[in-house]
Amino acid sequence: xxxxxxxxxxxxxxxxxxxxxxxxxxxxxxxxxxxxxxxxxxxxxxxxxxxxxxxxxxxxxxxxxxxxxxxxxxxxxxxxxxxxxxxxxxxxxxxxxxxxxxxxxxxxxxxxxxxxxxxxxxxxxxxxxxxxxxxxxxxxxxxxxxxxxxxxxxxxxxxxxxxxxxxxxxxxxxxxxxxxxxxxxxxxxxxxxxxxxxxxxxxxxxxxxxxxxxxxxxxxxxxxxxxxxxxxxxxxxxxxxxxxxxxxxxxxxxxxxxxxxxxxxxxxxxxxxxxxxxxxxxxxxxxxxxxxxxxxxxxxxxxxxxxxxxxxxxxxxxxxxxxxxxxxxxxxxxxxxxxxxxxxxxxxxxxxxxxxxxxxxxxxxxxxxxxxxxxxxxxxxxxxxxxxxxxxxxxxxxxxxxxxxxxxxxxxxxxxxxxxxxxxxxxxxxxxxxxxxxxxxxxxxxxxxxxxxxxxxxxxxxxxxxxxxxxxxxxxxxxxxxxxxx
Amino acid sequence: xxxxxxxxxxxxxxxxxxxxxxxxxxxxxxxxxxxxxxxxxxxxxxxxxxxxxxxxxxxxxxxxxxxxxxxxxxxxxxxxxxxxxxxxxxxxxxxxxxxxxxxxxxxxxxxxxxxxxxxxxxxxxxxxxxxxxxxxxxxxxxxxxxxxxxxxxxxxxxxxxxxxxxxxxxxxxxxxxxxxxxxxxxxxxxxxxxxxxxxxxxxxxxxxxxxxxxxxxxxxxxxxxxxxxxxxxxxxxxxxxxxxxxxxxxxxxxxxxxxxxxxxxxxxxxxxxxxxxxxxxxxxxxxxxxxxxxxxxxxxxxxxxxxxxxxxxxxxxxxxxxxxxxxxxxxxxxxxxxxxxxxxxxxxxxxxxxxxxxxxxxxxxxxxxxxxxxxxxxxxxxxxxxxxxxxxxxxxxxxxxxxxxxxxxxxxxxxxxxxxxxxxxxxxxxxxxxxxxxxxxxxxxxxxxxxxxxxxxxxxxxxxxxxxxxxxxxxxxxxxxxxxxx
Numbered sequence: 004x005x006x007x008x009x010x011x012x013x014x015x016x017x018x019x020x021x022x023x024x025x026x027x028x029x030x031x032x033x034x035x036x037x038x039x040x041x042x043x044x045x046x047x048x049x050x051x052x053x054x055x056x057x058x059x060x061x062x063x064x065x066x067x068x069x070x071x072x073x074x075x076x077x078x079x080x081x082x083x084x085x086x087x088x089x090x091x092x093x094x095x096x097x098x099x100x101x102x103x104x105x106x107x108x109x110x111x112x113x114x115x116x117x118x119x120x121x122x123x124x125x126x127x128x129x130x131x132x133x134x135x136x137x138x139x140x141x142x143x144x145x146x147x148x149x150x151x152x153x154x155x156x157x158x159x160x161x162x163x164x165x166x167x168x169x170x171x172x173x174x175x176x177x178x179x180x181x182x183x184x185x186x187x188x189x190x191x192x193x194x195x196x197x198x199x200x201x202x203x204x205x206x207x208x209x210x211x212x213x214x215x216x217x218x219x220x221x222x223x224x225x226x227x228x229x230x231x232x233x234x235x236x237x238x239x240x241x242x243x244x245x246x247x248x249x250x251x252x253x254x255x256x257x258x259x260x261x262x263x264x265x266x267x268x269x270x271x272x273x274x275x276x277x278x279x280x281x282x283x284x285x286x287x288x289x290x291x292x293x294x295x296x297x298x299x300x301x302x303x304x305x306x307x308x309x310x311x312x313x314x315x316x317x318x319x320x321x322x323x324x325x326x327x328x329x330x331x332x333x334x335x336x337x338x339x340x341x342x343x344x345x346x347x348x349x350x351x352x353x354x355x356x357x358x359x360x361x362x363x364x365x366x367x368x369x370x371x372x373x374x375x376x377x378x379x380x381x382x383x384x385x386x387x388x389x390x391x392x393x394x395x396x397x398x399x400x401x402x403x404x405x406x407x408x409x410x411x412x413x414x415x416x417x418x419x420x421x422x423x424x425x426x427x428x429x430x431x432x433x434x435x436x437x438x439x440x441x442x443x444x445x446x447x448x449x450x451x452x453x454x455x456x457x458x459x460x461x462x463x464x465x466x467x468x469x470x471x472x473x474x475x476x477x478x479x480x481x482x483x484x485x486x487x488x489x
Numbered sequence: 490x491x492x493x494x495x496x497x498x499x500x501x502x503x504x505x506x507x508x509x510x511x512x513x514x515x516x517x518x519x520x521x522x523x524x525x526x527x528x529x530x531x532x533x534x535x536x537x538x539x540x541x542x543x544x545x546x547x548x549x550x551x552x553x554x555x556x557x558x559x560x561x562x563x564x565x566x567x568x569x570x571x572x573x574x575x576x577x578x579x580x581x582x583x584x585x586x587x588x589x590x591x592x593x594x595x596x597x598x599x600x601x602x603x604x605x606x607x608x609x610x611x612x613x614x615x616x617x618x619x620x621x622x623x624x625x626x627x628x629x630x631x632x633x634x635x636x637x638x639x640x641x642x643x644x645x646x647x648x649x650x651x652x653x654x655x656x657x658x659x660x661x662x663x664x665x666x667x668x669x670x671x672x673x674x675x676x677x678x679x680x681x682x683x684x685x686x687x688x689x690x691x692x693x694x695x696x697x698x699x700x701x702x703x704x705x706x707x708x709x710x711x712x713x714x715x716x717x718x719x720x721x722x723x724x725x726x727x728x729x730x731x732x733x734x735x736x737x738x739x740x741x742x743x744x745x746x747x748x749x750x751x752x753x754x755x756x757x758x759x760x761x762x763x764x765x766x767x768x769x770x771x772x773x774x775x776x777x778x779x780x781x782x783x784x785x786x787x788x789x790x791x792x793x794x795x796x797x798x799x800x801x802x803x804x805x806x807x808x809x810x811x812x813x814x815x816x817x818x819x820x821x822x823x824x825x826x827x828x829x830x831x832x833x834x835x836x837x838x839x840x841x842x843x844x845x846x847x848x849x850x851x852x853x854x855x856x857x858x859x860x861x862x863x864x865x866x867x868x869x870x871x872x873x874x875x876x877x878x879x880x881x882x883x884x885x886x887x888x889x890x891x892x893x894x895x896x897x898x899x900x901x902x903x904x905x906x907x908x909x910x911x912x913x914x915x916x917x918x919x920x921x922x923x924x925x926x927x928x929x930x931x932x933x934x935x936x937x938x939x940x941x942x943x944x945x946x947x948x949x950x951x952x953x954x955x956x957x958x959x960x961x962x963x964x965x966x967x968x969x970x971x972x973x974x975x
Contacts, residue, residue, distance in 0.1 A: 012498050012830070019873035026878040037888035058888065112917070210888035240891060244898050244905040247877035281906040282893075288914040294867035294907045302871070323914040328927035329856055330912045332818025337863075340826060344498070358917055370815055377823075381780035385788070387505035391733035392512040402523035402544065402696035405726060407768075412730050419730040420767040421780045426816045428774040428809040431598070431844055441814035 004088065004134060005095045009382045011308075012344035014301045019247075020309055023302075026251025027258065028063040035060035036210045036259045040217035046266045061259060067310070069262035073273040075311040079229060080197045082187060083164035083460060088134055090229065090274065091313035091348050096134035097375055099127055099354035100320070100363045101168070101203070104142045107357060107364035109447050115141030115363065117154065118489035123355070124162045125457040126368060126450065132375040133354060135201065138168035140355070141363045150483040152176045153474040156183050157487065160470060164460035168201040169223065173215055177202065177222035179477055184228075186469050195227040198272050203351070205276075206234040206256045208241035217263075224264040224271045231315050231349065232260035233276025236299075237289050240282050246295060249279055250302055258310065274349055275310070277303035278317035289359050291321035292334020297341045304345030316342040318352030320371035323359050327367050327443040331357065335367070339374045343382045366446035369453065373424045380421040425449055490620060492579045495868045497794075498830035500787045505733075506795055509788075512737025513744065514549035521546035522696045522745045526703035532752045547745060553796070555748035559759040561797040565715060566683045568673060569650035569946060574620055576715065576760065577799035577834050582620035583861055585613055585840035586806070586849045587654070587689070590628045593843060593850035595933050601627030601849065603640065604975035609841070610648045611943040612854060612936065618861040619840060621687065624654035626841070627849045636969040638662045639960040642669050643973065646956060650946035654687040655714065660704035663688065665963055667712045672955050681713040684758050689837070691762075692720040692742045694727035703749075710750040710757045717801050717835065718746035719762025723775050726768050732781060735765050736788055744796065760835055761796070763789035764803035775845050777807035778820020783827045790831030802828040804838025806857035809845050813853050813929040817843065821853070825860045829868045852932035855939065859910045866907040911935060 015023070030036075035058045038044055044054050053060040076091030088096055106115045123140035127133045136159055146154055152170035159167040160183065169180030184199045185191050194200075202223035207213045212220075223230050234256040236242040242249040261273045279299030283290045290296075300316045307314035319342050322334035335356070342350045352360065353375060355368035385391075396411035406412050412419075425445050427434060434440075440448075471487060478485045501509070516522075521544045524530055530540050539546040562577030574582055592601045609626035613619045622645055632640055638656035645653040646669065655666030670685045671677050680686075688709040693699040698706075709716050720742040722728040728735040747759045765785030769776045776782075786802045793800030805828050808820035821842070828836045838846065839861060841854035871877075882897035892898050898905075911931050913920060920926075926934075957973060964971045 009500060010498070012496070014495060014870060015873065022873050022875065022878065025875075026880070029878075029880060030883060034883050034887070207889060209883070209886060209890060209892070238892075238906070239898055239902065240893055243879040243882040243892055243895070244901050245877040245879055246871040247873040248879035248882065250873075251878055252883070283908075283914040284902045284906060285908070286914050286916075288916060290906070290909075290914050293909070294863055297867050298871050323912070324928070325913070325915070325917055325920045326925070326927050327815050328929060329813050329815060329818035329821075329853075330928040332815035333822045333856075333860060333863075334912070335815075336819045336822045337826070337867075340823070344830075359914070361917070367815075370819075374819060377780055377819075381783050381823075384500060385732040385784050387501065387508050387733040387736075389508065389511075391731040392508065392515075392737055393729040393731055393734035394512070394515060396729040396734065397516060397520050397695065397738070400695060401520070403693060404695060406695070406724075406729055407726055409729070412725055415730050416725065416770045420724070420770060420776070422769075422771070423776075423779070426809070426820070427811070428769040428772050428776050428845070429811070430772075430774060431811055431847070434811045439812070441812050442810070442816040443814060 005379050006093045007095050007343060007346055007382050008093060008384050011304060011346045012301055013305050014298065015305050020305060023247065023251050023254060023306065026247065027255040030251060030255040031061040031063055031066060031259055034210060036255065038212050038217060039214050042221060043217050043263055046263065050266060066258050066262050069265040070258050070310055070312065072265045072269050073261055073312060074270060076313065077272040078197060079166045080188065080199045081164060081166045086165045088166050093346065094348055095350060097132060097319060097350045097353040098135045098137035099123065099133060099140050099368065100352045100356040100360065101137045102139050102142065103361055103363040104144065105362045106141050107362045112362065114144040116145045116489065117143040120155065121158050121162060121489055122454060123363060124158055125454055128163045128165065129453050129457050130372050132372050135166045136163050137351065138170060146486060147483040149481040150478040153179055153477050154486060156180055157470060157474050160187055161462055161467060162459065166200065168203065169228065171202050171204060171219040174218035174222055177219045181222065181226045181228065183470060183473065186473060187466060198227055198229040201229050201231060203231045203233055204260065206232065206260060208234045208236055208256060209252060210256060212260060220264060221267055224267040227268055227271060229272040229274060230264055231274040231276045232257050233278055233315065235278045238281045238295060239284060246298055249299065250306065253277055253279060254306055273312065275307045275312040275314040277314065289323065291323045291359055292337045297337055300341040300345045304347065313348040315349035315351055316345060316347035318356060319350040320353055320356050320367065320374065322357060325358055327364060327370065331367060335371060336374055339378060343378050365450050366443050369446045369450050370425060370442060373426065376424065377421060490574065491581045491865050493581050493829060493832055493868050494579060494870050497790060497832045498787055499791050500784065501791050506791060509733065509737050509740060509792065512733065513741040516737060516741040517547040517549055517552060517745055520696060522741065524698050524703060525700050528707060529703050529749055532749065536752060552744050552748050555751040556744050556796055556798065558751045558755050559747055559798060560756065562799065563758040564683060565652050566674065566685045567650060567652045572651045574652055580834055581836060583618060583805060583836045583839040584621045584623040585609065585619060585626050585854065586838045586842040586846065587623045588625050588628065589847055589849040590630065591848045592627050593848045598848065600630040602631045602975065603629040606641065607644050607648060607975055608940060609849060610644055611940055614649045614651065615939050615943050616858050618858050621652045622649050623837065624656060632972060633969040635967040636964040639665055639963050640972060642666055643956060643960050646673055647948060647953060648945065652686065654689065655709065657688050657690060657705040659701055660708055663705045663708035667708065669956060669959065672959060673952060684713055684715040687715050687717060689717045689719060690746065692718065692746060694720045694722055694742060695738060696742060698746065706750060707753055710753040713754055713757060715758040715760060716750055717760040717762045718743050719764055719801065721764045724767045724781060725770060732784055735785065736792065739763055739765060740792055759798065761793045761798040761800040763800065775809065777809045777845055778823045783823055786827040786831045790833065799834040801835035801837055802831060802833035804842060805836040806839055806842045806853065806860065808843060811844055813850060813856065817853060821857060822860055825864060829864050851936050852929050855932045855936050856911060856928060859912065862910065863907060
């Protein structure tokens, strides 16, 4: 688990933050937010907010009172206590890509399968740098849609011992996910005491929550689980084309959504989501890893801290690139370092993302993890003290000398520098002799080796049997044929 | 010309900066610095510093008094006034890679030639983002070594109208470069009034200046030209393996070198160089774009500001990669964004660098320029005011709507977002149909097109004749056959 002790990169003045606050206050009070769900509307009306059809106009001060109930930091329980998480403060946690329908392995690009999902969960388990598999690291397209979440949850729980994400796509899926959490941890009380799963709710921006997301938000908050409320704002499509407007809108959407969670369960662990980018005005396609999204991340960190909320940056390895090329490296790194600079607490989409999220690429998966490894070193404050000045090494070596053989070097050479996993410093001759493999080709050789290092974490037989029985029963109830694993 | 109005990313506490100051004070006073040049030693002795053989031990307060004479900001004159430069403050200027013996064009990797150098100067001239060609963007290996600097200078002066770099490799080369500046600008007085060229002096670290670099430093400072004093510190080789020690050493080397320039010419424009990275302790090869060099850049900015010096970050597109892959994108971007975060005034090696600087790659050249374009937008503070909140757009669109057709969008869609030059947002089908070209392949198509847009900047016939005559005469004096261009 990484704790980011480096300074935050803050780009908004206090006056700019005030302007954004005026913006979201006006949006929530004058335009209002659409909540397409009778129960949500009833809760808001009961709390004295102005409900007109499915539109709610808010008292902004009431919104802030609700948000103030959400903890600024909370812990989450994993089935392996070594993988418990702290969300908030200086803590940063990382999840791989979520939701891609396609996978890429080398030059092969095809629909994702359960076997792919299992391998991606196993790769997540192998890496200390990934704190949670999340949920659907890829969509297992070979499974029937209605019962897919059950098999996915079973894979997440049995192949990994890290905190996982519940399925957010319907009330029923949410209830099934929560029930599986209860089985795993010994009952409702256990999971209410300390959340054991994430649930991500994407806002239907602009300013609208749809029935399925609201169903899911109501279920997960009733069970006290950690809900990420994430506006996905592509400026020019779901938001105006100015960063100021997009930030005000993002804040309006997040704070009203979190207000609802607090109405259901005061103090519910809630995470401010942000996912701000632009559309390419020529192609109409989304752009990722560009300047607008970086500025959005820097600013979102400041907004989250202003309102005392743990927050998620859109993603850590985002790119619009179709392949693992220099563009993918550049864009992914820009989104990843932005999360570190801005002090994001939760970094979703942190490994594997290609093609604007349509693809989870196995090669990029390990390359992105390498970026996290690099940045964990880069965002560790260097030790600057008398001993680190190493005056003795200079006395030993002297002007014009060489430090390679110095005692100071020999005592430290194994641990003193960051060592990359895939990046190469080999000279051209040696690199050519070894086949002229670029980073993508080297990654293609590495991930199967890493999978071989995978060990299935132990799980109590009785619990596994109960989970399996539950998945079998629910799958049959949903009218699907039972498949437990690939 | 870019002015970086964003905040600086500062990672050292005031106490850490004090510790580093204690470090360099002890180094310069107790270990001392070797200046292998009678005239330099004479100047230091004359100023009361302790000279013992070729070792000088300094009074650190005297060093700071000397450094205080260097301007914290100065301007430079280009032959096209639109390309005049300001060095220091919030200004950032960019130069392409300097010194690679090899070039790479697509899959071809070979020795650099005069024709390559000419094309690289022309590409530099085409891009507004590159403020100076520097000097040897690649080494023209088909020219005789003794007179190479003359042909190189002639190419720099005739093919570009931007500030250039004089040759630093000997006193004679420096005098020839200065003389060509005098011819171009109408005499010694003109170039002394305001510097017209850079000269880069690499320290022979640790703590040593060699005779050729000192020759060059003495010549250029006597002529009032802008001297970059750059320790090239690969930790583990030319510096101890701790960042604190490397920073103290870097400061010791830079400040004593700049003291010498100020002795020769009080007030001489001087730039603190920094180029700090690590060696890969397994391969023994240098690493670039990793966490150590990023931390070195962040810290170097703080040190430069403490001593009131304009400063150069090592480079802007550094990578150890052998090819234009995801590693190259990642490492180049990490070094480039570090320069922006730390507020570097001069970014050398900003385009084309591959293989740790052994290669100037034409494809990477344009990809690196795209990074500068991207970061210039990313490091422009976003406008946050009432108008930018775009409340009217929300009134027009409403919850659940779409902003693509909104008046606010239509009025701004051409200019509102960064538009990449080579990066692609095309969907997979379209990208495949167009040949599945990765960023490197697209760059290979782009740079020849950009070269076609090149226009030779006008130059007074008499001046060009005098320059040509000088080059011919000096080439013959040096015993070489005259070659003026490819």
